[in-house]
Amino acid sequence: MTPIYITGLAIASALGEGMAPTLAALREGRSGLRRNDFLDCTLPTWIGRASGLEDERLPAPLGQFDCRSNRLAQAGLRQDGFEQRVARAAERHGPQRVAVYLGTSSSGILEAELAFRHRDPASGALPAGLSFRHTYNLYSVGDFVRQRLGLAGPACVVSSACSSSAKAFAAAARAIAAGLCDAAVVGGVETLCLTTLHGFASLELLSAQPCRPCDEARDGISLGEAAAFALLEPVDRSGEALALLGYGESADAHHMSTPHPQGLGAVQAMRAALQSAQVAAQEVDYLNLHGTGTRNNDAAEDAAVRAVFGEGVACSATKGWTGHTLGAAGAVEAVITLLALRHGFLPGTVNTRRADPQFGLRLQLETEARPIARAMSNSFGFGGSNCSLLFGRA
Amino acid sequence: MQASLAGQAVLAPGLADWAAARAVLLGSAPYVPGPAPDPAPTLLPTAERRRASASVRWALAVAQQALAGRDADAVATVFASCGGDGAITHQICEALASPQGVVSPTRFHNSVHNAPAGYWSIATRSQAASTSLSGFEGSFAIGLLEAATQAAIERRSVLLVAYDLPYPEPMHALWPVAHPFAAALLLDPPGSGPAAFRLNLRPGAARALAWPPSIPAAFQSNPAAQALPLLAACLRAGPTELALPYDADSHLALEIPQ
Numbered sequence: 001m002t003p004i005y006i007t008g009l010a011i012a013s014a015l016g017e018g019m020a021p022t023l024a025a026l027r028e029g030r031s032g033l034r035r036n037d038f039l040d041c042t043l044p045t046w047i048g049r050a051s052g053l054e055d056e057r058l059p060a061p062l063g064q065f066d067c068r069s070n071r072l073a074q075a076g077l078r079q080d081g082f083e084q085r086v087a088r089a090a091e092r093h094g095p096q097r098v099a100v101y102l103g104t105s106s107s108g109i110l111e112a113e114l115a116f117r118h119r120d121p122a123s124g125a126l127p128a129g130l131s132f133r134h135t136y137n138l139y140s141v142g143d144f145v146r147q148r149l150g151l152a153g154p155a156c157v158v159s160s161a162c163s164s165s166a167k168a169f170a171a172a173a174r175a176i177a178a179g180l181c182d183a184a185v186v187g188g189v190e191t192l193c194l195t196t197l198h199g200f201a202s203l204e205l206l207s208a209q210p211c212r213p214c215d216e217a218r219d220g221i222s223l224g225e226a227a228a229f230a231l232l233e234p235v236d237r238s239g240e241a242l243a244l245l246g247y248g249e250s251a252d253a254h255h256m257s258t259p260h261p262q263g264l265g266a267v268q269a270m271r272a273a274l275q276s277a278q279v280a281a282q283e284v285d286y287l288n289l290h291g292t293g294t295r296n297n298d299a300a301e302d303a304a305v306r307a308v309f310g311e312g313v314a315c316s317a318t319k320g321w322t323g324h325t326l327g328a329a330g331a332v333e334a335v336i337t338l339l340a341l342r343h344g345f346l347p348g349t350v351n352t353r354r355a356d357p358q359f360g361l362r363l364q365l366e367t368e369a370r371p372i373a374r375a376m377s378n379s380f381g382f383g384g385s386n387c388s389l390l391f392g393r394a
Numbered sequence: 395m396q397a398s399l400a401g402q403a404v405l406a407p408g409l410a411d412w413a414a415a416r417a418v419l420l421g422s423a424p425y426v427p428g429p430a431p432d433p434a435p436t437l438l439p440t441a442e443r444r445r446a447s448a449s450v451r452w453a454l455a456v457a458q459q460a461l462a463g464r465d466a467d468a469v470a471t472v473f474a475s476c477g478g479d480g481a482i483t484h485q486i487c488e489a490l491a492s493p494q495g496v497v498s499p500t501r502f503h504n505s506v507h508n509a510p511a512g513y514w515s516i517a518t519r520s521q522a523a524s525t526s527l528s529g530f531e532g533s534f535a536i537g538l539l540e541a542a543t544q545a546a547i548e549r550r551s552v553l554l555v556a557y558d559l560p561y562p563e564p565m566h567a568l569w570p571v572a573h574p575f576a577a578a579l580l581l582d583p584p585g586s587g588p589a590a591f592r593l594n595l596r597p598g599a600a601r602a603l604a605w606p607p608s609i610p611a612a613f614q615s616n617p618a619a620q621a622l623p624l625l626a627a628c629l630r631a632g633p634t635e636l637a638l639p640y641d642a643d644s645h646l647a648l649e650i651p652q
Contacts, residue, residue: 159507199502249523383512
């Protein structure tokens, strides 16, 4: 593919709002996880909760969209001059030529979960005021972001579990290549909700401690919430020359919630990303693992990484900082990978003390200053949906 | 953007398969209301069959029919659905609101929007890329544009599967879809087949919808049923233009040449 430039970035997560606190936490090895204090949920786990959403207010014309997911989306969009960059792109190309491609796995489902607690005892009806279109439909977050930014180009919400927002980058890159748009807002938005907390608990995949990806004693995930965005344009307007160089997508064709033990689908996605960028494996300096912290996921990814890279690439998993943000994880980790490229460092693997001795991949435990030229980010999800993104200077 | 239609399938009450839908769309047979079909997940291994929900079975049934014996490994897929699996959303929300608050693990992994894509890849052993998306009332048009874009840019065939099943009450009252509907369209890369059509995103809401007169208007409440105007236009002799709902402020304009 022809490289597509990253001309804007924004993030809000458990590490704080904006690039500065995210970068500081990564450099200082400070995790954003805390003991579960989400609503009245008493599950013994740790979460990456974004602060301040309770006070976030949507502008009046978009009041119907009010829910935790869209509040978080708005908190993300506000960061790092992102909205201004999008506005300039819309001025340049026209709002109908700027696309919105987002990923989420749950959108505003929390609204429906809470509404079910307040059904009419006689009729079973849900409380008045609940809007499917504006909150718990998956497209709600796409519709909201599009209207919030005043855009009218192609729009799409990808929902393929934990690969959702990585795949949004791939879809947006294709839309630009096809001439459907001249710029695209891509990203992921995911909030904590009871479905995912109790769902992962039912699968016995929630750790009772802060998650420790690739640790020999790893025992599950910590959930998190985040909104992360990038502005993609075919021309470099930032002067940084940071670009999406390639993407690769595949399916495991194995099981709904367990990865292929040798990571065959993951191998295919990573190889496809290298091929689409025409970059050799040894030219990649850093790999941001999917690295969730479950026994099976990390072991399968280790096998896949070894098959593609041998031990030649520095790897780390950053979910110990943010928690696993599911549908937003692809975009969150794309932002972290781009920060690593921009500022020249290898992110470490916070919380992890000793890499699994069975693993062959080269795990970066501590964050380390080092210039890097090309970096890959992996996102693998339920249903065996895999996506790898390759970034670098072009 | 251009796309080439190489195969199709339809499943709905009164429209048991493409042959039945074709006859109704051509006006050679009347639409006769019938019970909702209950497709069997014959494609799935036995262990997965029990776990596949109704929306998975509907999506797989049309996907299999439209693929028409081609090698699934060579065909990428796009699954487009506004509401995903409302029955599972209902069961999970109900469980979460109960005092125990316990969610079934199978229900949870089936609740992901890409469950049909996951089961499709398990059933066919296909490792081809798959995208699952939602676009509210424009879900079909958004899926069609995504599938056509993939076919054009990746130069590979793409199977678009659009499906929506009515939500159970009480959520049905908030999104009153009248009938279940699923359709699948097999798109070849542009230039590789005769039945090519052109797609353009245009500003303004779709005004007059070219709804096939032989199909009950109640189907319009199902976003996936927007496949029918396109399939009807592809059957007609002579060039046709039609507009599909995309978003509140835009529509997908289709030009069908033959």
